[in-house]
Amino acid sequence: ETGVTQSPTHLIKTRGQQVTLRCSSQSGHNTVSWYQQALGQGPQFIFQYYREEENGRGNFPPRFSGLQFPNYSSELNVNALELDDSALYLCASSLLSPTYNEQFFGPGTRLTVL
Amino acid sequence: KQEVTQIPAALSVPEGENLVLNCSFTDSAIYNLQWFRQDPGKGLTSLLLIQSSQREQTSGRLNASLDKSSGRSTLYIAASQPGDSATYLCAVRGGLGSARQLTFGSGTQLTVLP
Numbered sequence: 001e002t003g004v005t006q007s008p009t010h011l012i013k014t015r016g017q018q019v020t021l022r023c024s025s026q027s028g029h030n031t032v033s034w035y036q037q038a039l040g041q042g043p044q045f046i047f048q049y050y051r052e053e054e055n056g057r058g059n060f061p062p063r064f065s066g067l068q069f070p071n072y073s074s075e076l077n078v079n080a081l082e083l084d085d086s087a088l089y090l091c092a093s094s095l096l097s098p099t100y101n102e103q104f105f106g107p108g109t110r111l112t113v114l
Numbered sequence: 115k116q117e118v119t120q121i122p123a124a125l126s127v128p129e130g131e132n133l134v135l136n137c138s139f140t141d142s143a144i145y146n147l148q149w150f151r152q153d154p155g156k157g158l159t160s161l162l163l164i165q166s167s168q169r170e171q172t173s174g175r176l177n178a179s180l181d182k183s184s185g186r187s188t189l190y191i192a193a194s195q196p197g198d199s200a201t202y203l204c205a206v207r208g209g210l211g212s213a214r215q216l217t218f219g220s221g222t223q224l225t226v227l228p
Contacts, residue, residue, distance in 0.1 A: 006157075033215060042118070042203055042218030043158075056215055090157060092216075101207070102148065103216060105158040 004093050004106035012112045013081050021076040021109045023091030031055070031096040032074040033103065034066060037088040049074055050096050086113045116141045120204055120219035127194055128227050135189040135222045137204030142182050145207040145214050149178050149189050152201045152221070194226045
């Protein structure tokens with residue numbers, strides 16, 4: 001059983017550019033959630049995908065968008081990058097079930113916006 | 115809006131000491147609570163998950179308790195070791211809405227001195 005993987009590990013972009021981050025969920029999981037973690041803070045919920053559709057969104061602008069694919073892997077896209085978008089982006093997978101819903105996190109992608 | 119607070123923000127203890135980390139949350143309508151460990155620049159490792167109907171969970175030297183009515187959880191670490199040095203994050207999963215995203219505290223940075 002493979003865990004949650006994310007790519008790339010690190011990324012440097014300039015303000016105004018666009019970026020795509022990728023996540024492969026843990027085997028058997030059908031839900032992917034994305035979080036943004038600024039330095040010294042706890043992660044903040046961006047959105048969740050279940051069966052290829054957005055299933056909830058946090059307080060993030062529309063320039064943050066995502067996709068989930070039939071194999072449950074996911075992408076996070078951020079357009080018009082701003083300096084404040086510099087953060088660790090974490091992906092978490094889980095099984096959307098009433099009785100079992102522990103979230104398992106990947107290693108994260110460190111995004112630096114210059 | 116759910117808010118999660120962790121006290122203290124940082125803690126330094128000598129090896130072998132037993133210690134308690136505190137977490138409080140404002141909305142008691144939670145689905146579950148998870149404790150995570152995060153090493154510098156890394157992703158999150160799930161330590162313990164407590165369902166809303168449970169009072170505590172134990173794993174090795176770790177014991178987590180949940181008092182939903184008072185909005186509090188504690189993580190007890192017995193016989194601390196230098197390898198326990200990390201940031202410990204508490205997160206609650208909302209009881210309303212299908213996404214049931216995690217809301218995190220800012221963490222307690224633990225240093226165990228040899």
